[in-house]
């Protein structure tokens with residue numbers, strides 16, 4: 001009988017004090033996601049995940065100032081982004097490469113002490129938003145926009161992306177999305193980051209590995225595919241026939257289902273509400289109505305609820321953001337969680353090296369190349 005578990009389902013692979021999913025309740029450092037989503041800024045969440053405590057006002061102010069100050073990216077990075085094949089490169093591929101490049105230009109990249117790692121954490125968290133925004137502008141034929149030190153992380157991200165200061169509702173939506181995506185226990189990309197740095201490799205390597213894992217459509221890449229699906233469906237009345245056919249063909253509906261949550265992802269309701277509000281505001285209610293119809297149908301016929309990626313799609317679309325930037329935005333948020341896990345891994349490290357159950361041929365006689373048929 002097999003001793004391995006496909007996909008490591010329900011295998012507990014490490015201890016962590018950063019976030020937990022217990023009885024479908026998600027919390028960061030013991031604070032319920034519902035409270036955090038309603039009340040916190042993304043900067044507060046970053047502080048919480050990295051320090052395992054909520055910040056005081058002065059600690060928060062210091063982190064905000066530090067992030068805003070570090071949000072610029074050098075000409076070397078910008079020129080590199082310009083050199084990509086802008087018509088075909090996916091922004092997640094650009095981001096994966098650019099984060100590696102940030103490491104090359106960071107003199108402390110391989111300095112492994114705790115203080116240096118904390119300094120790098122702030123620089124990376126700040127610059128990753130600037131990289132995503134700069135890439136988006138460059139491929140649209142525009143110049144990157146410098147951040148403003150008086151703006152919050154979320155406002156600065158939208159400012160760098162669009163070149164104009166965002167409305168409060170836009171900042172609220174992005175802030176909430178960043179808070180909700182920040183960490184999620186031992187998801188695939190976080191596990192990847194931990195495996196990578198458990199060899200005592202550097203933070204940048206861990207993040208590049210994590211971005212690669214997040215890019216896949218079974219993980220963070222699902223949000224882009226949700227929007228592509230909605231656009232393909234086009235009109236509300238097409239939604240159910242389209243989904244019915246997909247399910248009959250045993251195809252997966254993106255944004256539905258979850259390895260850990262069986263009764264529903266607690267983050268989805270906040271994005272559902274935000275989608276309702278924003279699509280109404282922009283006169284694009286059909287994306288919300290279509291999403292509701294799909295969610296209900298898939299729940300009824302497959303017993304699968306929506307995950308965090310499902311409604312984030314119509315939220316970002318309502319903000320005028322292109323679909324292929326959805327997963328990079330996820331990465332901007334999850335960088336906070338990845339870094340928290342990387343620091344936690346360093347603090348009590350042991351090489352991660354599981355075993356594989358061999359299922360190949362039995363031992364065989366070696367046959368020289370001349371005698372092989």
Ligand SMILES: CC(=O)SCCNC(=O)CCNC(=O)[C@H](O)C(C)(C)COP(=O)(O)OP(=O)(O)OC[C@H]1O[C@@H](n2cnc3c(N)ncnc32)[C@H](O)[C@@H]1OP(=O)(O)O
Pocket residue numbers: 007217218219220222251252253254255256257258259260302304307308309
């Ligand atoms: C931030 C995140 O990463 S959240 C997840 C984002 N990913 C997606 O939204 C992609 C769509 N969802 C999926 O592919 C899956 O639900 C996953 C990857 C999230 C979880 O996968 P697993 O736990 O391995 O579930 P698994 O793939 O074994 O599914 C179990 C059954 O439900 C079906 N199923 C699972 N998800 C879906 C879906 N979205 N649409 C249709 N059927 C589905 C499977 O086909 C399988 O059916 P079967 O037993 O008849 O073969």
Ligand SMILES: O=C([O-])CC(=O)C(=O)O
Pocket residue numbers: 181183184186187188219259260307308
């Ligand atoms: O936990 C998972 O498997 C995927 C997920 O929802 C996330 O990373 O936010």
